[in-house]
Amino acid sequence: MILPMEVFSPHSRSMPLSRNCPLRVALFQLPVQEADSFYTEANIPLAAGYLATYQRTYAPELAEISIPDPPLQNLAGDAALVRWILHGDFDIVGFTLYLWNRDRSLYLARQIRKIDPECLLVAGGPEVANPRGLEVFHVLFEGEGEETFLKFLQGVQSGNIHLPTPTEAPSLQQTESLSKALPILFSQKEPLSLDRVPNPYLSGVLPLGPHVPLYLETLRGCPRKCSYCSYGKAFPYVRHFPPDRLVPLFRLATENNVPEIYLMDPSFNVGGAKVLEARVQLLEEANSTRIPLHTELVLESVTKDLARRMHRAGFRSVEVGLQSTNFRALKAVRRPLDLSRFRRGAQYLQEAGIEVRTGVILGLPEDNLAGFLKTLDFVEELHLEDNLEVYLLSLLPGTELRELAEELGILYMEHPPYWVLETPTFPAEDLYEGIAELENRYGIEYQRPILPDFSNTGPFLTYVDLRQGIEQKLLTQLSREISWNLTLSISSAWLGKPEKREILLEWAHHLFKSNPYTYYKIVVHDESPTLYPLDSPPVQQALEALIHTLFLPTHYGNLSRTFVQDPQGRFTVRVFVQTQDPRTRRRMEEQGIQVLGETEAGEPQDAWK
Template sequence: MKLALVSIHIDHSLRAIPLGTAMLAAAVEKDLGEQVNTTLIDCTLQQSVTDCAKEILRHQPDIVGLSITVWNRELALDIAHHLKSANPNLILLAGGPEATANPLSLEEIVDLDFVLTGEGEQKVITFLGNLLQGQAPKPSELMAVESIPDLGDLPSPYLTGMLRPTPGGGVLWELSRGCPYRCDFCFESRGSAIVRRFPLQRARAELQLFASLGVREVFVLDPTFNYHKQTAKELLGIMAKEGQGLHYSLEIRAELLDHELAELFASIDCSLQIGLQSADAKVLRMINRDFDREEFTDKVHLLHLAGVSYGFDLIYGLPGDSLAGFLASLDFALGLIPNHLDIFPLAVLPGTRLADTATGLGLEYQQHAPYKVRSSNTFTSAEITQAARIGAACDFFYNRGRAVPWFAMVLDGLDLVPSEFFSRLASVLPEIPPDDPLPLQQSFVADQFKQRQQPEVAALASDLIAYFGAVEPLLRDPVFKAPSGLKAGELYLNPDSVFVTFNYDPEQLLQHLADGITDLEELTFFAEPVNSEYCCYLYQDELQLYPLTREQGDFLKSLDSHTPAEPPSAKFVAKVLEAGMLIQAR
């Protein structure tokens, strides 16, 4: 028997790992490996229905399992229809988050033969066993809400070779299942409240494998990594010891932090995501969440002091919330200096308690995926649209633009709170923003200061944005790789370099910042105006800032062309060779 398990990803990203289907495949291989030949197939939303179906049919499966989510539902059902049209005898099985959350809507789809809900490893074994014995599978067994009590019984798709991580790639890492919290908007609230864990020895072995293969990113799937503090501390110790060179993304609860945990997070390369959702305790109580503003602030401060990267989630459109309330939450969140702030509309997911109570709460929302809220008694449709635009402005300017190092200084100089700043930006930001945030960041901030009759501050702010947006990333993401096709003796520009025009002496500016001067207007009195182009480059792990004349800059930039310009002088070439700005090919 041939089984094809299909995952449909948003795109080809580091997170596009078919862990769910691979867990099923590993379980099938363990119990029915001699009777069932399982193939994992990956598709993306960018592919056509025809291409996806063609790839699936190429393997000539007897059974196809489709992992269906909110974002891939439409494509998955179109693929199912195409498969059935091509081969009416093909058995189609639907599973995944959408099947679990909204099984009745999938049961109505004539192209789907069976719907599997919840944790599927044991159910799919029973399902296939029935087929192998010539028995009709029982739909009631596939849709029973059951949890696997001992996760140690499940084979690891990584350790069995079902999934082979790639060097420089990413992995999804599942350490536990179940969630003790009962948030109304989350489907986890209808799942197991008992947190079940995979054995620590399995986690250690998987981590050793990831490190040995040169994996770059580890995305931990646990909804609350630090729910059990002692286990979290043990795991962090294992990560620090066995997973050097890996970057971890984890979701945590701020209220469960303590000083020791913060220091342990600081011992690994990680980014933490914290589900704030709203800074209004009354709003959060309406979705069965607790919030203590002072405690939250104190706990996040532990991460800040430890130097741990953290971000928050905010949701607009929550029951009882308003545009003003959302903006107040935005100000609170950015006041805690997160590395990033992810802003989402409320989604009223089928199968959640919120879906059961939505009408009584006055929520109007899409009845089909992605189930976004349209309006509520306290949040009009126009205000939802405005919140979405402000959220997009924040994502573009603050997240993608990596504005953390200088954003507070700009706000102080403009005497604005974040929500006022992003409301202004939202009114001028194109619906499809440019790929590179830096030029728009510089021009928008400069315009704000010029409107206040502060052109010198506008110029200095532009320098700060240029430094942290274009120069500082050289330290974060070095290239180190020489261009190809060079002849011995040929000169080339240091690949870890960038040209930036500064209005003020950047080295003086950085020194004054290090001395604690953060008032932009005050900095204009201390920093020397230069209006000069600099070559900023990485040499021997140190960032170098080298001022250039126009002739020198033109020569250096011409080295990337087929007809490089004449050097200003032999002395200049010798000097920049010694300084590591220029390199001679060997």
Template structure:
């Protein structure tokens, strides 16, 4: 019997952990082939490839991000190969299973919940006596075509599941893919918007097995491993042992964890601050809301003061990037309340702030109570809300504009200095900056067209001019620096007029080549000739004392700064150096 398991991933670099668990668990009895695609692949291409593999049984791992595309593939496959047995599994079809079986007559079976043991039992019955009523955790159609949903299956001991990380066919792609890894299953919390709240308790894989799998992945060239544990730090000793193991064996690999920040112990933070190498750990922290009533209604226990302590302590260490998550549209969180939530969290200075919108996932308590709060939401995945009794669709659309500009101008880290200056000095709050800019962005129709790097700068400048933002010359100076630092090689396109003509630039380059110590000892150490500067450096004026601003946050217009940005010949990234301009030229620049 030829068995193929498949999934449509969100991106090419992603991998589906579920398929690997199924293959590993069944490998002693069935030789299972894995076939991964993306949701961007044309359905005909996917169907053609699956048809070429000629499966007798075809399984799909289903999630909110791929269910619609998967359905199209399933329907096509059943038409061209009616005898094919099609099995669905995954969180999207594990709840409301009867609905899916009736909605999709092309589907023969649905595996509910953890699928390893159930899928193996089902394959045995398909290839044998076909007594499907004995297969716990499966939905099927009986001889009369009626849908039957069997009782659920008891949980496996996790260590009875073979490792999903030992397949030769995966190893060549490891350096270029995201590897998903779990040390536990389950979640101790009961957040009513999350599927993890349905499973009670947390189970752990054996520590030595976990270490062996991690070491194998690292040795095989993995560059990014994302732990999918819902609360990685819930068991302090277990988390600490893995942190120490990864510190000792990381070899340049990066590891991302979902943590609950308000339960992070101070001694763990101190340990990481002292021992974690910079850049190898990333923390994803779900804040979701800072509204106490909202958190109470969704059964989310959160101490924002302790969360703040953790985030700030991690930030002060400079070792770990933090990705903080928010959800717009939770119960009793109207537009003004969400504005406060956004500003509370942005004030923590996360490297990335992810703004998501509430999704009414099948099986969650909040979907069950949707009428209580007046929710309306999409009928199809991803079931995103369209409004509720206190947050109308018009307010949701305004927050969508915030999300769009936030991604382009904060999470991308293309204008960090500029955006920070604007938020701190020119706008009432971070939310107001992103909202007003987002409104302007949509007014100009920019959401309908693409953008190059320089477009981001020009559009911000246009917005600031339209608004009449004061001190735009200061902002422009910071934008110049941000723009230069976004290039690996000397930029060919400049979106403003240089402050110096060619003769002035030639004079400065000659002086810097002859007396480099006037710039700085760091610049002098580069040993650049005048010819090198022409090839690998740019020179511009900043109309204030940039070193003082960076050191003290003070804008001193009495001294302008000559900015020199040097690009390495190998494209390894730019460095910048500053020196005071001659006073007469400084006066001229400020005056003009």
């Protein structure tokens, strides 16, 4: 039997908060959890970098801000992250909240609050616009955070900001309503002068290297007011960063072999023709080594000369928001479009050797399946289908479209990713049909496939082999060492024997308790086909119990695949089978379980056992 255990005991601070010492601060931005590294490696904590750089520039003695190294922040499981936070003995822990990391960030914040109630918890980011459920935080930051976060730190250090103590605020057992006093909202009412905002790369706060892009803001603000987007509402007019930063930034990128510079500007070609020409000229002069550049732009304003100059400056790809060719849908979300100029702009960029990645939104109000298919036809007409990016409409908190959803008859998820579920013109079955048509036309899977990984090459365990048994004493250690992306190998005997099954399920329960936001990929090896056939009722019942133990229905990885038609129906817990028996293979495939061959399910030398 596995003895009950707590991964973490109540935390005793080695150093209480002192007004005579710098505040100890940790800032997190958790990654998109996809079952491969594509999105994980692109997680750059730019907002945290700006906050830390601003504080170091204007009040360097005030605080010591730590941003976790990329391997920890992007790969670690929940328990490993909590452990790092507790060992840091931080006074303040902050999270940048996006729809993909909101729930996991909340889980970590609640764990910290339980274990270290004296730690102040803060959050910023787009999800602050949806404050429901964020009562675990003491403070929320709305809008640009550089100045307000600095003032908050100064207030905490001086004692001028009073936050409820653990005795003044209810405990986390009373989760329905922690306290009407929390959280306190800090908001930047007037946009900052960007001359005062230093760059986090030039300051050395954010690392650079050959495997991740440099995320570059040259401006903030967007002149467009699309009703599905909150950016224009938060940044009502366009402001530019000082252009004299470009040369040292590009020099730094070259020295660190950065593979790409990604301009984070909401639209590269804002302003008139002269402003745009000047921006391209600055980039061409700064990018002497021609690091590949990527940006988002309005295709209708691209001329042949601009396309050529952009290529000379280093642009190799652009994102363009077509969204739809249905003008009723575009009018409903206040999205302008000139089809003839869009077509011409695409041609100019393609002729200049710049890849055009075209964004289309599925499920817009006033659109329908026929309109969506016509949009795909238009994309094919322009030969843009190879770089087509289709997104389901998200009704994001704080957007006009979400506020009008009931009036417009739009049903949507209350939980991230806030996807549309149905509109008066786009019923749910047509949304499913739209995705199916997309997959059939282009021979793709709308969502990336989830596959097991039998290697342990990173700092956290991604593969554990349980076929030789479960070491009880190592459970606590294992819980703190796993990644959020874990493959487990088990034998059919562990599922078939009642005494082994009980141990396995108890072990899984404790592992899940400390790491609920992990992808668990279970590979069942058919090592006892005569005694414990995989399709026998005892093995099937045990497997279902194991899946149930490790499954978190509200995990973003499950909700973001709502429109994926899949026989297993669960995505953060996936089952695979390794068998040589043709009958068993056929039965498993009928159940929607992927059968692995010998080479796919081989035993690696570096497996944790």
